[in-house]
Amino acid sequence: MPIRLDDKEACFEQDFAALLSAKREVSEEVDRVAADIIAEVRADGDKAVTAFTSRFDGLDLTPERLRVSEAEIEAAIAACSPELLAALETARERIETYHLRQKPADSWSTDAIGVGSGWRWSAIEAVGLYVPGGTASYPSSVLMNAIPAKVAGVPRVVMVAPTPRGETNPLVLAAARLAGVDEVYRIGGAQAVAALAYGTKTIAPVAKIVGPGNAYVAAAKRRVFGQVGIDMIAGPSEVLVIADSTANPNWIAADLLAQAEHDASAQSILLTDDAGLAAEVEKAVIAQLATLPRAEIAGRSWKDFGAVILVSDLEGAIPLVDRLAPEHLEIMTADPERLSGMIRNAGAIFLGGHTPEAIGDYVGGPNHVLPTARSARFSSGLGVVDFMKRTSLLKCGPDALRALAPAATQLAEAEGLQAHGRSVTIRLNL
Amino acid sequence: MPIRLDDKEACFEQDFAALLSAKREVSEEVDRVAADIIAEVRADGDKAVTAFTSRFDGLDLTPERLRVSEAEIEAAIAACSPELLAALETARERIETYHLRQKPADSWSTDAIGVGSGWRWSAIEAVGLYVPGGTASYPSSVLMNAIPAKVAGVPRVVMVAPTPRGETNPLVLAAARLAGVDEVYRIGGAQAVAALAYGTKTIAPVAKIVGPGNAYVAAAKRRVFGQVGIDMIAGPSEVLVIADSTANPNWIAADLLAQAEHDASAQSILLTDDAGLAAEVEKAVIAQLATLPRAEIAGRSWKDFGAVILVSDLEGAIPLVDRLAPEHLEIMTADPERLSGMIRNAGAIFLGGHTPEAIGDYVGGPNHVLPTARSARFSSGLGVVDFMKRTSLLKCGPDALRALAPAATQLAEAEGLQAHGRSVTIRLNL
Known part of the structure; x- marks a missing residue:
């Protein structure tokens, strides 16, 4: 059974704080192992990468076989059904359209005393995209990571994806091609992160690494x-559903289970002011679990990390939402926009009963790479600017320099940095 | 003597690669020490913070004395000269004006099939600002870190600044007040970072920590x-000056020394196509060093990490500039805009002979917190968006959901996530 909290009970604050601080992932030895793998890849390059791939993925490669060939990608695409490829293309197009709106603008202006200032955005020169293998190998994640990079103008997008025992996911390769990925390597784990960061003879280094992975990948990225730059350290996925009496309990249950089926450490939380709805949702979850292929995983997630929070007043509960800072927030209330506008911390908000998170996972348009584990308090979902950087620009002529000189030299002097002051005064012919 | 490189010599590529990979900071034991300090602060809170402050700063505090009082701030401001306060206000106003241009826009639009999508920016709820103590305690850094946070709308900006043996810098407190800092604590080191991240009884936790610090601070932030979120891990500061024969060697020398006086591990590099200019700059550096109060530090930096790179052709050398990815880039050529537009990797660019970096350090307007140690390849200087985060928004009605359902359910099915598919189909009454 999920945890049940009720804000009318005395222990509520204590239980809620415990919910917040519950660790859903352990990683004691993991960091040390990741450090060792990185050190070996730095020292031995391709040789270390192939050795680890043999050990962890049961796959024997030569350096020449690290890269997935064009012919293999073509063959993978040919193996996908036209319907699936069309669905992938629908997703690609909608994701691209949304992300094109995020391209940041350059700026330049000259002020009253003649100082020109502004900034210029430029794409990162090379980006590595980590795609998990096995059960978490998702073509949708390839699109979500690669498309914003290409919209940003990154000239070299490199994908790494482990293929345990040689099993490739054709749709992952098709997604890579559709999204414009430039190079694909069949490696994973901390060894792939190390290869991307430091480079090997076969794999040129990148400047930033993005994409989700297991605990070893996360430790290696850190x-x-x-x-190199990294995106956030991804943890298990989570959803918070806020619902009032107008919401459909079966729909809510379906959404809670869609989150729970990801991973036994995923977390699904319902927050409602309607005790009757809460009870119906719990019943519907049990009923729907019965017919779910991934019932084992989803059931464990719901039992171990699920939570139902009953509150007296939804608007009054907004501080709780901001403390949870959910990765995904579904609002199924009579006026979802009103609540949405009051919330500070959430990775993505899905408004109203007809916007299941799954639509956003695939074809809505916004990115599905979102801040987990309460990091929506300080970070954003993946976007175009994550693949760009801003260079600030400043230009003074002689008059502008003269106007700014007194303040600059006084502050330099006060900071004990006389050479700073001199670099200004030497230009004034004083 | 600085390193001299010439792209006409056979060993150039090797020497240049060595210049790139030269470590300017060691940090072996540092990480372990930082980890221990963090663990103690998490366990013992204020007690640990005061104990470490006594040990490292030679300052005995009670929890009540951790916070700098309003009266102390008022007294500090009263101790500053009116001229200095006016210079600080000039800086504040120019920095604020520049950063107001960076406020990001929200977005919302509805597409042809009725899907509404967009995003909303919101300020981070609480931010910690690390200000180094001792020689590196710079009021200008307080402005550069706090002003963008306040422009972003952060309601709670908390500053920590160690005061070794109780020595406070009045101008740092004045800058904090001017910039709108809400709380100031007289602590530093890894213990201050830990207190900000995890909170103590006296210091409420923040959601993000920014600002430069020594190796222990950097290790603690990592x-x-x-x-919590963090800004970049700051390393020693650096400048690259690109100059042609039109540049003034004395001005260049002054700028190289302004960088070098920061820190013995700061780095100043000149890249030029004019061997005569290079020789004159080297001579001018020696001459100017003689009359510099911080000659000892600047001389060591120039001798140990300074470099003069002679190239056949400045435009042809742009790939070298992008590999160096300098924190500060000064372009003193006949047409600085032309070269500037061709460069991908630089934290800040200073255009033309009348724009010494020192102007940007204090009163230019752009932020002086910039990516060091080649991280301009993947990151930007501090800006308003570093204190905000973006929540994506999505809204479907019944018709839009029906239009997107086939692609979404096919992809969910292909990824083996049946509950995802069901969360869509259950809403369609099929």
């Missing part, structure tokens, strides 16, 4: 941060 | 990343 380790190489600084050498 | 450790708490995930619990």
